[in-house]
Amino acid sequence: MHNLTLPMQELLLHNQYLKGIKQGLAHTTIFEYIAFKSLERYEFRVKDPEEADLFYVPLFAALFNGLKDYANIDTIIIPQLRAFGKYFDRYGGVDYAFIQMLFSQDNIPITVHQQKTLASMITLGDLNYNYSKYQMRESWRNVNFPLTSNIAQQFEIKPESSRHISTFFIGQINLTDFDTVAAPIREGMANVMRVIPHSIVIDARRYDPITGVYSYNFSRMMSNSKFCCVPHGDGPTTKRLFDTFRTLCIPIVLSDEIKFPFEDLFINYPEILIQIPAFEPDRIPIAMSIPSTKRKLSMKKNMIRVSHLLEQKFDYNIEKGNLMWGWLWVHYFKLSTVAASKRRTLLQSRYLD
Structure with missing residues (x-):
């Protein structure tokens, strides 16, 4: 896995997410930040993009709700990814992962159109059940994740x-x-x-x-x-x-x-x-x-x-049964198919001689 960082997004996370964490008021969409920090420490993270099966892009898209023009996928984000190298276009973006912990709508980076047409894997904070049921080819790429609760878990069951x-x-x-x-x-x-x-x-x-x-x-x-x-x-x-x-x-x-x-x-x-x-x-x-x-x-x-x-935890550890473990497992099944296609070297067919 290769973790990409975009300058504007990195600045925004410090202004929006980190202040809330210090105040004990984690933003509803804080999983975008937890994923970013957890994948920074991930044992299978690679520095060489040539070795990567999955490219994670810390978009922090939910923070641009109502501000799509500052993080427009087509005009801002993808051009930055292309400036980084050949990797986005090499496989059409199927080995890229984006997170937007809100539902898609017209004035957020991952719009309804992007949700349906972007080839990359997308984690959303909300996903319509009928969409996931009747648009199987599209929703295969999409997964929805829990929003943050700031309430401490109760373990004592009262009468x-x-x-x-x-x-x-x-x-x-x-x-x-x-x-x-x-x-x-x-x-x-x-x-x-x-x-x-x-x-x-x-x-x-x-x-x-x-x-x-x-x-x-x-x-x-x-x-x-x-x-x-x-x-x-x-x-x-x-x-x-x-x-x-x-x-x-x-x-x-x-x-x-x-x-x-x-x-x-x-x-x-x-x-x-x-x-x-x-x-x-x-x-x-x-x-x-x-x-x-x-x-x-x-x-x-x-x-x-x-x-x-x-639970949205701020230790940024990936351990069996926690939220990041669940995120990686969901993507593992998708990634296995993508990686198998990327790694295969086809022999030249004798029928093409």
């Missing part, structure tokens, strides 16, 4: 009676910035939750200094909740899902298009969450009533069991 909130949600209800289906899903969910006894719904306004999410001690409220509703957000995935695993609050997911990280590979999600149709919030009370006490206990134990795989 059910100590969780006094029946179901909990915090977030913006009238969410219309990117995905038009988010608002009706959230409004329907909130209306149902408000009539459930002992439930809490907090309509936290984004970027508002008074009613913003971080004005509330929401991690404590989640830790004292039996269930946490997780609706469709700006994209199918939402950061709050990963907060539920950390607080052992059983998530009820209302997002039809969500693609879970490591789904059916390392994690069996029916063992740690409940999913109901996004536009059928009336099922929330039913979903709350179905799991037995034994089942709830099992789900929480499984959340703890997968916590190591989902």
